Amino acid sequence: xxxxxxxxxxxxxxxxxxxxxxxxxxxxxxxxxxxxxxxxxxxxxxxxxxxxxxxxxxxxxxxxxxxxxxxxxxxxxxxxxxxxxxxxxxxxxxxxxxxxxxxxxxxxxxxxxxxxxxxxxxxxxxxxxxxxxxxxxxxxxxxxxxxxxxxxxxxxx
Amino acid sequence: xxxxxxxxxxxxxxxxxxxxxxxxxxxxxxxxxxxxxxxxxxxxxxxxxxxxxxxxxxxxxxxxxxxxxxxxxxxxxxxxxxxxxxxxxxxxxxx
Numbered sequence: 001x002x003x004x005x006x007x008x009x010x011x012x013x014x015x016x017x018x019x020x021x022x023x024x025x026x027x028x029x030x031x032x033x034x035x036x037x038x039x040x041x042x043x044x045x046x047x048x049x050x051x052x053x054x055x056x057x058x059x060x061x062x063x064x065x066x067x068x069x070x071x072x073x074x075x076x077x078x079x080x081x082x083x084x085x086x087x088x089x090x091x092x093x094x095x096x097x098x099x100x101x102x103x104x105x106x107x108x109x110x111x112x113x114x115x116x117x118x119x120x121x122x123x124x125x126x127x128x129x130x131x132x133x134x135x136x137x138x139x140x141x142x143x144x145x146x147x148x149x150x151x152x153x154x155x156x157x
Numbered sequence: 158x159x160x161x162x163x164x165x166x167x168x169x170x171x172x173x174x175x176x177x178x179x180x181x182x183x184x185x186x187x188x189x190x191x192x193x194x195x196x197x198x199x200x201x202x203x204x205x206x207x208x209x210x211x212x213x214x215x216x217x218x219x220x221x222x223x224x225x226x227x228x229x230x231x232x233x234x235x236x237x238x239x240x241x242x243x244x245x246x247x248x249x250x251x252x
Contacts, residue, residue: 075195075198076195076198076199100202100205100206101211102198102201102202102205102211102212102214103201103211103212103213103214103215103216104214104215104218105198105201105202105214107202125198125199125202127198
């Protein structure tokens with residue numbers, strides 16, 4: 001997890017195109033300037049970043065399902081529940097599943113667990129559009145390699 | 158069993174918090190009801206689920222952008238319901 005670059009996930013653990021689910025791992029940094037303000041003396045992973053981690057995981061699921069042909073952009077977050085505190089150094093296990101694939105949009109449900117315990121969840125809607133340009137797509141492919149995204153399974157190999 | 162229009166109108170009323178009696182078959186979803194693109198995603202999701210179809214929003218948008226269709230053909234609710242009925246019938250034929 002590199003908060004400075006808004007990279008909220010570390011590793012794709014599993015992508016199941018048949019079951020239309022993804023499992024992703026992310027390690028909350030032990031130290032970061034964010035924790036100096038959120039909060040002084042009580043460092044907590046901000047809930048909005050947990051939601052972003054679920055959105056990024058869902059996004060990779062959608063890219064995996066569409067064969068790396070289209071890019072999902074966050075459009076709506078519903079029923080977001082932040083059940084307990086997440087603290088520096090904890091390992092997040094993020095799972096997401098496709099709820100519905102519409103025309104130009106998709107809906108997922110995502111959840112984060114820490115040590116087997118659910119810490120947050122949400123239903124997330126994305127606009128899914130063609131990649132804006134080749135450079136953007138190339139940057140996503142580079143990121144895919146960084147996080148161990150199975151490009152071959154997405155029909156991109 | 159409620160009509161297609163009743164189902165769609167109820168979805169719009171609930172999704173967009175618009176009084177049900179303001180939603181009529183001749184209402185234009187965008188021009189008359191003020192529904193924006195994000196709310197329309199919610200409506201499309203609810204319609205897809207309710208009718209077991211996939212509204213071809215991208216195809217419709219492309220047709221409008223290319224000047225091959227008008228927004229009225231797809232976003233006046235009576236016309237939208239006709240499109241939904243056609244999609245439902247097409248799906249039933251496939252089954």
